[in-house]
Amino acid sequence: MPGLTDWISVMQDDLQRSGRLRKIPAVDYGADLMAEVQGKKVLNLASNNYLGLSGHPEMKAASIKAIETYGTSSGASRLVSGNFSLYGELESSLASLKKQEKSLVLGSGYAANLALCGTFADRRTVVFSDRLNHASIVDGIILSRARQVRYRHNDMDHLAHCLEKYRDHPRKLLITDSVFSMDGDRADLMSIVRLCKDHSVPMAVDEAHATGILGNGRGLACELGVEKEIDLHMGTLSKGLGSHGGFIAGDHRLIAMIANRGRSFIFSTALPPAVIGAGLCGVQLVRAHPQWGRDLLRHSEAFRQWLLSSGFTIGPSTTQIIPVILGDNNAVLAARDSLLANGILVSAIRPPTVPEGTARLRLALRSDLGRRDMEHLRSAFTVLRQEMG
Numbered sequence: 397m398p399g400l401t402d403w404i405s406v407m408q409d410d411l412q413r414s415g416r417l418r419k420i421p422a423v424d425y426g427a428d429l430m431a432e433v434q435g436k437k438v439l440n441l442a443s444n445n446y447l448g449l450s451g452h453p454e455m456k457a458a459s460i461k462a463i464e465t466y467g468t469s470s471g472a473s474r475l476v477s478g479n480f481s482l483y484g485e486l487e488s489s490l491a492s493l494k495k496q497e498k499s500l501v502l503g504s505g506y507a508a509n510l511a512l513c514g515t516f517a518d519r520r521t522v523v524f525s526d527r528l529n530h531a532s533i534v535d536g537i538i539l540s541r542a543r544q545v546r547y548r549h550n551d552m553d554h555l556a557h558c559l560e561k562y563r564d565h566p567r568k569l570l571i572t573d574s575v576f577s578m579d580g581d582r583a584d585l586m587s588i589v590r591l592c593k594d595h596s597v598p599m600a601v602d603e604a605h606a607t608g609i610l611g612n613g614r615g616l617a618c619e620l621g622v623e624k625e626i627d628l629h630m631g632t633l634s635k636g637l638g639s640h641g642g643f644i645a646g647d648h649r650l651i652a653m654i655a656n657r658g659r660s661f662i663f664s665t666a667l668p669p670a671v672i673g674a675g676l677c678g679v680q681l682v683r684a685h686p687q688w689g690r691d692l693l694r695h696s697e698a699f700r701q702w703l704l705s706s707g708f709t710i711g712p713s714t715t716q717i718i719p720v721i722l723g724d725n726n727a728v729l730a731a732r733d734s735l736l737a738n739g740i741l742v743s744a745i746r747p748p749t750v751p752e753g754t755a756r757l758r759l760a761l762r763s764d765l766g767r768r769d770m771e772h773l774r775s776a777f778t779v780l781r782q783e784m785g
Contacts, residue, residue, distance in 0.1 A: 414725060415724075415725030415726045415728075415729055415746060415755075416725060416746055416747065421433065422434050423442075423741070426440070426442070426443060427440075427443050427445040427450040427451070428440060428443075428445075428450070428451055429448060429762065429764050429765070429769070431443070431741050433736065433741060436739075437739075438736060438739045438740060438741045439739055439740050439741065439765075439769055439772055439773065440741050440762075441740060441741060441742050441759045441760055441761065441762070441773070442741045442742055442743045442758075442760060443760060443762070444605070444634070444635040444636075444760055445635070445638060445762060446608060446609055446635055446636045446692060446716055446760065446761075446762050446763065447608055447609075447636050447637075447638060447681075447682070447688050447689070447692070447762070447763045447764075448638075448762055448763055448764035449608075449636075449637065449638025449639075449678050449681060450638040450639070452638065452677075452681065454677055454681065455638055455639070455674050455677050455678060455681070456674075457677075458673040458674055458676065458677035459639075459670040459671075459673050459674040459677075460670075461673060462482060462669040462670050462672060462673025462674075463669055463670050463673075465669065466480050466482070466669035467669065468668060468669070468670070469665075469668050469669075470665060470666035470667065470668055470669065471665070472665060472666065473661075473662065473663065473664060473665055473666055474655075474661070474666045475655070475662060478665060478666030479666065480669060480672075482669060482672045482673055482676060483501060483666070483672055485676055486501060486672050486675050486676040486679070487499045487500060487501055487643070489676060489679040489680065489683075490631070490643050490645055490679060491645050493607075493613070493614055493645075493679055493682070493683065494603075494614060494615065494617075494618070494623065494629045494631070494645040495614070495618060495623045495624070496623070496629060496645040496646050496647070497646070497647055497648045497651075498645065498646070498647070498648040498651040498652075499643050499644065499645035499646075499651065500643060500644050500645075500651045500654055500655060500658075500661065501633075501641055501642070501643045501667065501672070501675070502641060502642045502643065502644070502658070502660060502661050502664070503641060503642070503660065503661075503664045503665075503666075503667060504632070504634070504640070504641060504642050505532060505602075505604050505630070505631070505632035505634065505641075505642035506532040506535075506642070506660075507642055507660035507661070507664065508532075508630050508631075508632075508642030508643060508644050508660075509530070509532035509533050509535075509536040509571075509602065509630060509642075510532065510535065510536045510539060510658075510659070510660040511536075511644070511654050511657075511658025511659065511660045511661045512536060512571070512600055512628060512630060512644055512654065512658070513533070513536030513537050513539065513540045513542070513571070514536065514539060514540050514657065514658055514659055514660070515653055515654045515657040515658050516569055516598070516600075516628075516650075516653075517537065517540040517541075517542035517567075517569055518540060518541060518542060518567075519541045519542065520566070520567050521540070521542040521543070521567040521568065521569060522542065522543045522545055522562050522565050522567070522568045522569075523537045523540070523542045523543070523544055523545065523568075523569045523570070523571060524545050524546075524547060524555065524558055524559065524568070524569070524570040524571075524597070525537060525544055525545070525546050525547070525570075525571055525572070526546070526547060526549055526550065526572045526573065526576075526583065527546045527547065527548055527549045528549045528573070528576050528578070528579065529571065529572060529573050529576075529602070530573055530577055530602060530604070531749075532602075533571055533573070533602060537571075542569075545558050545561075545562065549576075550581070550583065550584055552584055552587045552588070552591065555588065555591055556591055559591055559592075559594075559595040559597060560595070563595060568595075568596075568597045568598070569597065569598050569599075569600065570588065570592050570597050570598070570599045570600070571599070571600040571601070571602065572585075572588060572599075572600075572601055572602065573601075573602045573604070573605070574601050574602065574603045574605075574606045574610075574615060574616035574617065575603075575604075575605040575606045575609075575610070575616065575715050575717065576605075576717075577604070577605055577717065578717075578719060578745060578749065578750050578756070578758060579711050579712055579713060579717070579719055580605075580711070580712075580713030580714065580715045580716070580717030580718055580719060581711070581712040581713055581714055581715070582606075582610075582616055582714055582715065583601070583616070585601065585616055585617060585620055585622055585626075586620055586622065589622045589625045589626065593625065598627045598628075599625075599626050599627055599628075600626070600627060600628035600629075600630065601615075601616075601617055601626050601628070601629055601630065602630045602631075603615035603616060603617065603629060603630065603631045604630070604631060604632040604635060604642075605635060605636075605715070605717060606631075606636075606715075607631040607632065607635070607636050607637065608635065608636020608637050608678075608682050608688075608689060609636050609689040609692060609693065609715065609716060610689060610693075610715070611689075612686035612689065612690070613636070613682035613683065613686050613688075613689050615629070615631065617629060627646055627647070627650065628644055628645070628646045628650060629644065629645040629646060630642065630643070630644050630645075631643055631644075631645070633671075633674075633675040633678065636678075636682065636689070637675060637678035637679060637682060638674065638678045638681075639671055639672075639674040639675035639677075639678050640667065640671045640674075640675070641667050641671055641672075641675060688763050689763075691763060692716050692761065692762070692763040693715065693716065695761065695763075695765065695770075696713075696715060696716045696718065696761045697714075699718065699761065699770065699773070699774075700713060700718055702774060703718065703720065703777065706777065706778065706781055707781060708720050708777070708781070709721045709722075711756070716760060716761045716762070717758065717759070717760055717761075718758075718759040718761065719745075719756040719757070719758055719759070720756055720757040720759065721754055721755075721756040722755060722756060722757070723753050723754065723755055724755060725746045725747070725755045727755070727784075728744045728745070728746060728755040728756060728757060729744050731744070731757055731780055731784070732744040732757060734776075734779065734780050734783055735757070735776050735777075735780060738775070738776040738779055738780075739772065739776065740772070740773060740776045742757045742758065742759055743757065743758040743760075744757060744758075745757070745758045
């Protein structure tokens with residue numbers, strides 16, 4: 397009878413042949429503007445540290461102060477003894493940022509989506525979900541055992557059809573990303589809010605890639621003025637806010653229910669003080685400097701136009717996330733290696749993370765890129781374009 401290593405070898409060989417085998421890269425200083433790959437300094441466009449806050453002096457000082465005050469670990473879950481006063485300060489700041497009554501911090505954005513779905517959906521619930529929603533949303537719905545109804549990406553006619561189909565179902569929920577992590581485009585939140593209101597469907601939005609950037613740092617819902625029309629606002633501290641963890645904001649009764657039913661919250665050790673101190677500082681910095689996100693979006697638009705004029709296919713991006721779509725898995729790996737040889741670190745994204753035939757380079761632009769950095773980036777992509785013919 398074949399052993400575990402036998403069928404794993406077959407799977408690994410298949411991944412290798414199809415260009416899907418993943419390995420942890422030899423990256424050091426991976427959140428900084430200049431990362432280090434096998435001893436070589438390279439311009440880092442693979443990190444979600446969009447505002448460059450992870451190395452900000454005030455962030456580091458806040459983290460160190462939290463360690464000096466509270467130590468290195470929370471020691472338990474929040475519901476046991478893992479709480480401390482900085483948590484309350486951070487959650488109040490996040491609720492204010494999102495213009496909501498209350499917020500709850502969890503161990504990661506992934507954990508936040510598991511808790512959200514597990515709290516508000518079960519076998520009796522239908523959950524409507526955009527086809528390009530993040531894996532954490534998909535997994536949260538699956539683990540909740542709800543019936544998942546996936547509508548075509550940003551297709552409001554299809555969503556309207558799905559909502560009408562389940563009009564008489566007693567328990568429903570819609571959840572969508574606001575900025576989609578692999579395409580960098582935005583959900584049609586205005587239309588989704590209207591449709592959910594027409595069909596009496598509660599709504600949750602994942603603002604992981606919008607928080608700190610859009611809406612003066614508050615996210616897309618606040619930019620569009622529909623934050624009060626959306627029941628639950630999920631976000632992360634680990635991207636634009638430069639720290640670690642996830643959070644959910646909304647009505648105080650909904651947040652209290654997550655603390656009582658969200659398994660990824662209840663059964664996880666609370667985040668350590670250093671992370672909470674840095675997260676609080678990140679929120680304060682974003683509130684004090686709303687122009688950082690606006691500047692990043694303006695620079696991203698300029699580079700998108702340059703890529704288009706250079707003959708690259710970039711998809712529907714309107715944010716700091718820019719996909720350069722090549723289609724073939726091995727072509728994307730070769731392009732990534734070419735850019736790395738020219739001092740640029742980017743991610744090579746392949747199925748199943750993205751649909752078949754849409755393998756791409758994922759560029760995550762950041763606000764600490766200078767003029768010379770952008771010249772370097774354009775030069776490396778010019779070489780890549782020549783190599784691709």
